[in-house]
Amino acid sequence: MSSAVVPEHPGLLPGALDPTRPRPRRTTRDWLVDSLCFLISLCWVLIATLDAASPEPTFAERLPHDWMIAADALIGLICAVALWFRRRWPLGLALATLPFSAFSMAAAAPILIIYFTLVVHRRTMVALAVTAAGLVTNMFFALFRPDPIISYWPATLWGVVITLLVLAWGMFVRARRQLVLSLRERAERAEAEQQLRVTQARQLERTRIAREMHDVLAHRISLLSLHAGALEFRPDAPAEEVARAAGVIRDSAHAALQDLREVIGVLRSESSLTVDPERPQPTIADLPSLVAESRAAGVRVDLRDEVSAADRLPVAVGRTAYRIVQEGLTNARKHARGAAVMVGVSGAPEGGLTVEIRNRWPVGEPVGDAIPGTGTGLVGIAERVNLAGGRLEHGRDASGDFRLAAWLPWPAT
Structure with missing residues (x-):
């Protein structure tokens, strides 16, 4: 692969690191970075084409025919347009554009950007395999488009150095994004676990209060039943005893209803534990x-x-x-x-x-209904x-x- 300036690859959402997950929609930042990559590639195509058409080219020897210069420019434009699709098909575009790196100077910049995207978003073994193939095409490039200033092996070595630099940069970006993704997932998991602990604590507290209310209700209702049974089997009791028993029944019923309202409120809503203060518990x-x-x-x-x-x-x-x-x-x-x-x-x-x-x-047997x-x-x-x-x-x-x-x-x- 030949030398070119590679712009910083756009930041992707965490899901983009996993090729099995569906691609998120392109964000505003993605549009801006993709537009920048496209413009840089167009500028490089223009510079490489003008240099190839000049009598004394700078990057490589002048092509023998004018139609070759036009074809090289067309290939560069095609690779520049392909940059808009590199997020979805990085491996496919890298393999499709790899043969152009053996002879096209105009396509050098977009090919390196596609290669960088592949390194960031695909497994290391895939990136290394494409890198090895790119090093082979780089050797052919020095044969087809020899540098007018330096000899074959130094030019080939420069291509190897640039390729390895892009590889190292892409792997660094990939590792950093994976680290950020891991930290984000840990934070989300910790937050979810904290919410689960809070929910469990509330559930345990509601259960405890419900158990307390069960004991209180059983006590009060048994008192109510006992007094009602006494009135049933002593219809000839003095009026004072009847009134006293009726008063106890009324007070017990009111207290039981109040306790029942409290336990229903506890079991109905999440926020009931913090809205009303809990009554003092007996000792x-x-x-x-x-x-x-x-x-x-x-x-x-x-x-x-x-x-x-x-x-x-x-x-x-x-x-x-x-x-x-x-x-x-x-x-x-x-x-x-x-x-x-x-x-x-x-x-x-x-x-x-x-x-x-x-x-x-x-x-x-007990007298009356149990x-x-x-x-x-x-x-x-x-x-x-x-x-x-x-x-x-x-x-x-x-x-x-x-x-x-x-x-x-x-x-x-």
Whole structure:
């Protein structure tokens, strides 16, 4: 290949480096650079043609016939027009124009630009194969169009040097674009992974809140069902008791509806977690009020609180203990109506926190319709205890009572 000035190749979109992917539409920058390459090629064709027609040519010996000068100019124009299609068919155009490099001086600039495009956008082995073929045609060029100033081998060596420089430049541009593409893909992948982590965190938070609401709703609805059942089987109760039970039913229904609205809002929208602040979650300090609710519903509950340094109990451990007691009282109201319930909480730092709920095993069929349940309450409690690093036991013990007991770790600090 003969010497020529090669303009900087236009920057392509990342997908252009992969020949299997569809070509993107030509951008404004591509149009500008392609126009510049075309104009430079036209100027070179004009310069090479005028030089070949001069009595003392500079680049190569004068052609013996005028029609050869015109043919060389025509070949240069054809190769210049082909530059507009080099982005789509770089290999095809390189192979098609390669024979012209053996004798055409006017086509030198557009051929080198096509060759540069091939090096940038095709695999290295393909570029090296075309380079080897170009070096062969370069040897023929020095024979057909000998330089008027220097001898054959120096002229051939100059062609080899120029070809290798274009090869090195194209491989550098290709490596740089691949690096930029790799960094861009990494950044996009990191951003996608970050968005996925945020989405997963939100989903986990919604699931956690929904689980909390499930426990609260089960507790409140069991209270509501218990009072409604009392009114059903005691139609002759005093008016004060009826009014008090109706008030508890109304308050429980309103609270259950409020909790239901909150959980539906959490599960409906992505932004609900940040729009409304989450209500304070109960801890072990709220156990007396929880027991008071059950006593108001007619359940006999005995609370034994033997916790030392309760103010140092971690919030998460206290919340888990509260949910365990809540689930135990709810199960007692559902499956052992009328049975006395013993709730015991004890523990100290380093020794752990022990929570135990015990009630007599129900005898015979329950009076009236049983309170329906989801069957997942103990499963959720077991998951909570497991996440807290504790142990959970539930079932009928040797004395015949139903026992729900859990041990939760309580670090010293």
